[in-house]
Amino acid sequence: MIQLFHVSKWYQKEVSALQDTNLHIPKGDFVFITGPSGAGKSTLLKLIFADERPTSGQILVHGRNIARLSLSKIPALRREIGVVFQDFKLLPTRNVFENVALSLEVLGMPRREIGRRVWLILKRLGLHHKMRANPLTLSGGEQQRVAIARALVNEPLILIADEPTGSLDLEASKRIMEIFTDVNARGTTVVVATHNMGMVRSMGKRVVHLENGRIVRGGTA
Amino acid sequence: MSRLISSVIRALANLRQSWIVSTITTGIIALCLFLVGGYMLLMHNLDSITDQWRTEVLITIYLRDGFPDSEIEALQDNLASLPEVESVTYITKDQALEEFRGMLQEGDDLLEGLDEHPIPASLRLTPKPPFQNSDGVLSILSRLGDDPVIDEVTYGEDWLQRLERIVNVLNFGAVVLGGILSLAAVFIISNTIKLTVMARKDELEIMRMVGATEWFIRTPFLIEGLIQGAAGSIVSITLLILTHRFALAQVDPAVFQALGLISVDFLPNRTIAAILVGGMVLGGMGSLASVGRFSR
Numbered sequence: 001m002i003q004l005f006h007v008s009k010w011y012q013k014e015v016s017a018l019q020d021t022n023l024h025i026p027k028g029d030f031v032f033i034t035g036p037s038g039a040g041k042s043t044l045l046k047l048i049f050a051d052e053r054p055t056s057g058q059i060l061v062h063g064r065n066i067a068r069l070s071l072s073k074i075p076a077l078r079r080e081i082g083v084v085f086q087d088f089k090l091l092p093t094r095n096v097f098e099n100v101a102l103s104l105e106v107l108g109m110p111r112r113e114i115g116r117r118v119w120l121i122l123k124r125l126g127l128h129h130k131m132r133a134n135p136l137t138l139s140g141g142e143q144q145r146v147a148i149a150r151a152l153v154n155e156p157l158i159l160i161a162d163e164p165t166g167s168l169d170l171e172a173s174k175r176i177m178e179i180f181t182d183v184n185a186r187g188t189t190v191v192v193a194t195h196n197m198g199m200v201r202s203m204g205k206r207v208v209h210l211e212n213g214r215i216v217r218g219g220t221a
Numbered sequence: 222m223s224r225l226i227s228s229v230i231r232a233l234a235n236l237r238q239s240w241i242v243s244t245i246t247t248g249i250i251a252l253c254l255f256l257v258g259g260y261m262l263l264m265h266n267l268d269s270i271t272d273q274w275r276t277e278v279l280i281t282i283y284l285r286d287g288f289p290d291s292e293i294e295a296l297q298d299n300l301a302s303l304p305e306v307e308s309v310t311y312i313t314k315d316q317a318l319e320e321f322r323g324m325l326q327e328g329d330d331l332l333e334g335l336d337e338h339p340i341p342a343s344l345r346l347t348p349k350p351p352f353q354n355s356d357g358v359l360s361i362l363s364r365l366g367d368d369p370v371i372d373e374v375t376y377g378e379d380w381l382q383r384l385e386r387i388v389n390v391l392n393f394g395a396v397v398l399g400g401i402l403s404l405a406a407v408f409i410i411s412n413t414i415k416l417t418v419m420a421r422k423d424e425l426e427i428m429r430m431v432g433a434t435e436w437f438i439r440t441p442f443l444i445e446g447l448i449q450g451a452a453g454s455i456v457s458i459t460l461l462i463l464t465h466r467f468a469l470a471q472v473d474p475a476v477f478q479a480l481g482l483i484s485v486d487f488l489p490n491r492t493i494a495a496i497l498v499g500g501m502v503l504g505g506m507g508s509l510a511s512v513g514r515f516s517r
Contacts, residue, residue: 049430072434079432089427093238106433108224150431 001027007057017043019213030184032200033193035210041193049081082151086163088143090135097131100149121153141172161192232444249413250453253406258461275353280346280376305352310345411507418511442508450504454497
């Protein structure tokens, strides 16, 4: 599903974010990417959904070589990957329904089908009663669930989350992890970057640990 | 087609959602185009003034005495057939004398006592508009040849050269000032649009993140830009019409007549169309270019 071969990423000429990284994440896996701040966790995730390109090495995601992927092919890749961020990245000018619907609008899906699918995912995540609310009026945990709903509504093969619980309390964090576990159980590959080691340990999943841009543990499945 | 309709719907929704910013952008486009259009209106009427001055370009061919009318008529016909010539008027000796007396008014006793008056007959030749300049006049003069009927030719050389210097300075000033004004308008409009797009960069980022194609992202921005550009153009043209009417109503017609203006025209249709298209192109392309700046 996701393979990295000798991947390095440099910002400018002096700053190295990832060095000679090899990683294999099979289909249906649930992986935590851990490590201190600046270890390269976010860079690794950005490389997977082609938000960044590797300086050297090859990245295969569901058969696509990210290093050589043309700009016009990036949208197709991203439709197979749902992405969740610590800061939710919700649009305050759109309500909850409209934020989630965006993922389906870009596919050119008919309005009726969009309505059906958005309602189903919001119901699954316990947000169907807040469909018309402005995301800014919701709690942090609810906002993150809206972001997850947007990431999942088009049924992606991979779900990537960068510090999804970084700004949430313990209860909300647990709820988010339950959702991820459920998503993974339905067949979606889940990759979560976090520095919350307590949560990682409680989940009992595979852990890839990064330090100074290098994988020091868990690189092979 | 359905994708285009959906883009139009999204563009209209975006305009409605951010109506304050959209209105400000449209207003700035309108103001810039109004200034450029106002300048064009001024230049258009200045052209009319210089065109009016040019109609006074006249070549006078003084004729020798003693030639039969048939030869003078032949010369007149010959000159009238030249492609550069609008009209040729024959002024007989008697008519010339009458004109001279008219100019002298009270001093017409100067001519008394002369057996035969010395004022010669002449042909007055008006060039066609494209030849109402030094080059045109010289081109006509070169075709006169050495007809024995022709005694002397005058065309107000000094006056014509002065007029051309004035027109050249005005034209140069028009191009420089018009260029600066147009560039300033393009700069202000593109930066205004850039700011409005920048305000929506989160939306662009999220759309790209969820797999939107560049077509999907850019088309509504292009349509929004076109709509804002068209609206700005229409407002500016309306303001120009009102300003033109106001000027006509407020300024004494004698001022315009003193300037040599028969009428103060509004902009020609093709210029109005150019403002409309220019506004849409500026809006549309400015919008597209700004979105492009935030693309990965």
